Amino acid sequence: MQAAVGQEMVLRMDQTLRRWLPDAQHKLAACWLDAPHELAGGAGCGISLAALDRALAGLDLAEILPAALARAVRKRQLSFLAGRLCAERALAELGYSNGAVGRTESGVPQWPDGLVGSITHHGEAAYAVAAFASGYAALGIDSERLARPSAAQSIRSLCCTEREIQAWLGPRDDTVAETLIFSAKEAGYKAIYPLLGRFVDFSEFEVQALDWQAGRLTLAPTEKSGLLGRMRPFRVRFRCAGAEVHTIVSERGSLFVA
Ligand SMILES: CC(C)(COP(=O)(O)OP(=O)(O)OC[C@H]1O[C@@H](n2cnc3c(N)ncnc32)[C@H](O)[C@@H]1OP(=O)(O)O)[C@@H](O)C(=O)NCCC(=O)NCCS
Structure with missing residues (x-):
């Protein structure tokens, strides 16, 4: 076939x-x-x-x-x-x-x-x-090797919003947080691309809540996306295993607000 x-x-x-x-x-x-x-x-x-x-x-x-x-x-x-x-x-x-x-x-x-x-x-x-x-209404996965410190710096400047840098980066002295935000956005992109049918910039979605213990975070559209009020925030589950970070978006219900 x-x-x-x-x-x-x-x-x-x-x-x-x-x-x-x-x-x-x-x-x-x-x-x-x-x-x-x-x-x-x-x-x-x-x-x-x-x-x-x-x-x-x-x-x-x-x-x-x-x-x-x-x-x-x-x-x-x-x-x-x-x-x-x-x-x-x-x-x-x-x-x-x-x-x-x-x-x-x-x-x-x-x-x-x-x-x-x-x-x-x-x-x-x-x-x-x-x-x-x-x-599943939206499905996307991503896996990354932990970013090297030099790459983590690029992730901060290219893939993170100012609010994400303030809220989530800093407390850890490794590069897990940067790798995770990058990976979550890649998984999110793969999940929403079939729904939107267009390129989505890293600044169009933002990590709003991050629970390290539960391995969950929420990605929400920013004003820049033009999706505020049209697309709801969605969950990304993650696992940090050794030098790998794995993320998955697996949403059963529609991401679009009725
Ligand atoms: C497409 C993209 C997400 C792929 O991610 P990556 O880390 O480079 O590579 P990965 O190995 O994780 O994924 C590659 C696989 O994704 C799949 N893929 C490529 N484009 C895709 C899309 N638009 N939608 C869904 N899946 C896609 C393919 O299967 C590809 O593997 P293949 O070419 O061997 O078949 C990335 O290259 C990209 O363009 N990112 C910028 C957009 C973005 O992430 N914005 C964030 C918005 S929140």
Whole structure:
């Protein structure tokens, strides 16, 4: 089965891989990771990129990936492939063993009818979740490695509002708070992009409440978004695990104010 989106045809990655590597399933067995993003009624998993690289050593990934990825560096090819393999596995867990995830020309994943999902990757792993669209009005995930101090400074200036800097940054002497705000906004962006259909700047949403103990925060539209009174604040759940920060937006009800 294949998904057609715009000019892009995205094949089922696991099937395509098996055509080139008949024992792919066996090799992939060592690559899977548990899903760090909890999603009630949904499915998710991860892949170690180093393990996938070892498993596919010698295979030219340009042969199996969509044209847009053919000239990408191997690291990017691996992260794309890993994200799709996770997405297909999550879909299979929901009973869609023939589900392919398409891709628009601008890189937005296109899930099979009736399903929603989200993909993320950082330098070491890729993750994906999927669920029935009837259960979730907005779904987005993100995973980040903890920012280095130099990158944390960039996050402050590029991704945080003045109010966020005052309210949430400072008490911790590590970079978790900066990484978390960045990750929460990325997950939020993936969740609301399908609803708004436009780019959303980091200054258009703001962390309004942050509960470190419960692993929850709220993202609310700012005046700059033009969404005040039209879109309600929504929750981001998070987990800080070792050097990784994982965030998920999984809203069941509509984000739009009636
Ligand atoms: C699109 C974006 C969120 C991706 O985040 P990232 O940290 O660079 O990368 P991640 O690995 O976490 O996620 C990449 C995956 O997101 C998915 N994705 C890309 N664009 C997307 C979109 N518009 N909506 C939903 N998912 C999208 C893709 O599956 C992609 O993986 P793939 O290309 O391998 O299929 C980011 O590049 C971006 O444009 N951010 C600016 C906008 C923003 O975050 N604003 C904050 C508003 S609150």
